[in-house]
Amino acid sequence: MFKIFKKMILPTSVMAILPGVASASANLQPTDFVGISFWVISMCMVAATAFFFLETNNVSGKWKTSLAIGGLVCLVAAVHYFYMREVWVTTGDTPTVYRYVDWLITVPLQMIEFYIILSAVAAVSAGIFWRLLIGTLVMLVAGYMGEAGMINAWAGFIVGLAGWAYILYEIFAGEAGKTAADKAPAAVQTAFNTMRWIVTVGWAIYPLGYFLGYLTGSADATSLNVIYNIADVVNKIAFVAVIWAAATASTKKA
Numbered sequence: 347m348f349k350i351f352k353k354m355i356l357p358t359s360v361m362a363i364l365p366g367v368a369s370a371s372a373n374l375q376p377t378d379f380v381g382i383s384f385w386v387i388s389m390c391m392v393a394a395t396a397f398f399f400l401e402t403n404n405v406s407g408k409w410k411t412s413l414a415i416g417g418l419v420c421l422v423a424a425v426h427y428f429y430m431r432e433v434w435v436t437t438g439d440t441p442t443v444y445r446y447v448d449w450l451i452t453v454p455l456q457m458i459e460f461y462i463i464l465s466a467v468a469a470v471s472a473g474i475f476w477r478l479l480i481g482t483l484v485m486l487v488a489g490y491m492g493e494a495g496m497i498n499a500w501a502g503f504i505v506g507l508a509g510w511a512y513i514l515y516e517i518f519a520g521e522a523g524k525t526a527a528d529k530a531p532a533a534v535q536t537a538f539n540t541m542r543w544i545v546t547v548g549w550a551i552y553p554l555g556y557f558l559g560y561l562t563g564s565a566d567a568t569s570l571n572v573i574y575n576i577a578d579v580v581n582k583i584a585f586v587a588v589i590w591a592a593a594t595a596s597t598k599k600a
């Protein structure tokens with residue numbers, strides 16, 4: 347009885363909460379493809395949330411934490427997508443503040459996933475955790491301050507890039523990268539490798555958007571929002587799906 351309750355509590359609470367924040371906008375025009383993309387992505391995030399939470403029941407103990415965190419990433423993103431869609435549909439503005447609030451929560455959680463999947467298979471130092479967290483915060487806070495006009499826009503960009511470079515160094519050549527190469531089993535190595543390429547190639551979209559949309563003003567709000575929306579599917583849902591695949595493979599083997 348208790349087990350069933352435990353299994354149901356996460357998905358049920360998610361499904362109970364989400365419709366409450368998903369006030370359907372009455373203003374969505376059939377030709378507003380950016381608005382439609384906001385809608386589609388928010389629903390993908392809801393579905394992914396439910397899926398990853400449910401799948402925590404099907405993987406072995408050491409993987410449950412990483413899948414639960416992956417579910418949280420999608421849940422937080424889903425809620426922000428509802429807000430962002432609303433801003434876009436009602437004002438036609440880019441919902442920059444909501445994106446940054448979303449990033450401030452989801453990006454550190456995603457970076458911490460590197461640490462958690464390694465600690466599921468090897469003894470790892472807490473230094474990895476802190477370096478990834480600090481690099482992420484430097485990247486996001488600098489970008490935000492630059493975009494909000496609190497500091498020089500170029501300074502924010504350059505400090506933000508340095509934070510990102512620091513993260514990349516850690517997962518490719520630093521302690522995290524070395525631990526994955528030396529100590530992780532094949533399934534985890536594959537996952538780790540795909541995840542760090544998502545962080546390199548997929549995440550490049552965001553500084554590119556800052557550069558083209560904000561610093562040089564050569565990209566318009568419509569294309570930027572569509573690109574961010576599609577990028578988030580890869581950079582969040584596919585990122586967690588890679589962890590899920592490793593978790594499932596390693597559970598079947600055990």
Ligand SMILES: *C/C=C(C)/C=C/C=C(C)/C=C/C1=C(C)CCCC1(C)C
Binds near residue numbers: 453510
């Ligand atoms: C789900 C959302 C994700 C994965 C967002 C990631 C955002 C970034 C990697 C942002 C990076 C930036 C820089 C590297 C330079 C400064 C400007 C930022 C914050 C856009």
